Amino acid sequence: MKNARELFEIVKSVSESLTGLLRECYGDTAYSEVIGLGVTGDTSRRIDIVAEEHAVEELRRTGLNIWVVSEEKGLYRLSEKPDYVVLIDPLDGSLNYSVGVPFASVSLAIFPYKQLNPQSIPEDVVGVVENIFTREWYGVINREVYVDGRLVESYPAQRTGIASVYFDTIEELKNLRDFFKNRGWKLRLRVYGSASLESAYASVGKIDHFISLTKKLRNTDIVVGYVIANRLGASITGDVTPSKVFTSNVTTVGRIAISPPERLISISTLNELGQ
Numbered sequence: 001m002k003n004a005r006e007l008f009e010i011v012k013s014v015s016e017s018l019t020g021l022l023r024e025c026y027g028d029t030a031y032s033e034v035i036g037l038g039v040t041g042d043t044s045r046r047i048d049i050v051a052e053e054h055a056v057e058e059l060r061r062t063g064l065n066i067w068v069v070s071e072e073k074g075l076y077r078l079s080e081k082p083d084y085v086v087l088i089d090p091l092d093g094s095l096n097y098s099v100g101v102p103f104a105s106v107s108l109a110i111f112p113y114k115q116l117n118p119q120s121i122p123e124d125v126v127g128v129v130e131n132i133f134t135r136e137w138y139g140v141i142n143r144e145v146y147v148d149g150r151l152v153e154s155y156p157a158q159r160t161g162i163a164s165v166y167f168d169t170i171e172e173l174k175n176l177r178d179f180f181k182n183r184g185w186k187l188r189l190r191v192y193g194s195a196s197l198e199s200a201y202a203s204v205g206k207i208d209h210f211i212s213l214t215k216k217l218r219n220t221d222i223v224v225g226y227v228i229a230n231r232l233g234a235s236i237t238g239d240v241t242p243s244k245v246f247t248s249n250v251t252t253v254g255r256i257a258i259s260p261p262e263r264l265i266s267i268s269t270l271n272e273l274g275q
Contacts, residue, residue: 001083002064004142007126011086011108012139014058015130018090018106021054022047022097022132032098039074039250040218045098048072051090055108059086067113071220071250082113085248089220091132093194102133107196109140109223117243125246127224129200138200140227147204155232155261156205161186163209164198167274172213175273185263199225202258203234210258211265212238213274217253219245225258235259237267 002010025031031047038044052072059068065079068086086108091097093104109127123142130137139146146152163180167173173189180187190207192198195217202210203225210225223245229236239254255274257265 004124004126007084007110008128008139008141010062010064011110011126011128012137014055014062015106015108015128015137017058018051018055019130019132019135022051022091022104022106025050026097026102026132027100038072040071040252042071044072045094047097048091048094051106052088055088055090055106059088066110067248069220069248069250071218074250075248084110085113085116085246086110087127087220087223087246089196089218092196092221093192096193097132101193103192103194103197104132105194105197106130106132107220107224109227111246116246116248118246119242121227121230121242122246125227127227129196129224131197138197138204138224138228140224140231143231145204145228145231152204152232155234158205159186159208159260160206161188162190162207163187163211164190164192164202164207165209166191166195166212166214166217168214172274176211176213179269179273195221196224199256199258200228201225203229203232205232205234205260208260208263209265210256211270212256213270215239215252215254215274217256219247219251219253222253222256226256229258233261235261235264237265238270239267 068076089107115122128139238256
């Protein structure tokens, strides 16, 4: 078994290898071809498969006894007796990537196999989200949080007013606007197109809110942001639970909001906003 820092060096190395590959392939229209559906029913492009296969092979080479859970083909059993489970999104923001919008990320998180389907967020989680193009990264090593190598010890006091919101209807957006207005909160709406990165932004306070009302987010999308938010004391509400996130399947986690500590958005409010 590896210690937490050794595991972080492994996932960070895989992330760097994968982001390097994705930068090399960027702009080649052949990789944008739609070739089928992933395990969750979402569109799979050639670049999604290439990225996933590269990440899995890199993880295989580490020699760790692991299972890998990824969005295109689901569960890879790389060992009969796994010590760890790795949740990966090898290319979060593939639509942006395929149409030439340079905002996409790579996400990896590793945790002990014995902590599958927990009732609370495991203490032993190591992970990283890395911006493919700027190379900025957000990492967690058990209870420690890092941004580009700098230790972050607390959630910041400054508020930006920025909210990244995923919604299905204009009515939902109107409901959210009214909800913020009634509380005197600024709403500077952004939708960037890479939930792994946006949830990480909210978890460290770069933006005030990451909200998804769509019920389409997957555990592989938000696992790192979810853990970082927990470590820094940000508010986390919604349908998401540790047992939905830390599993050996790609699962949808339902509605979720990551917000500043003093701006708790209740699950009942999220459900009302999403109707």
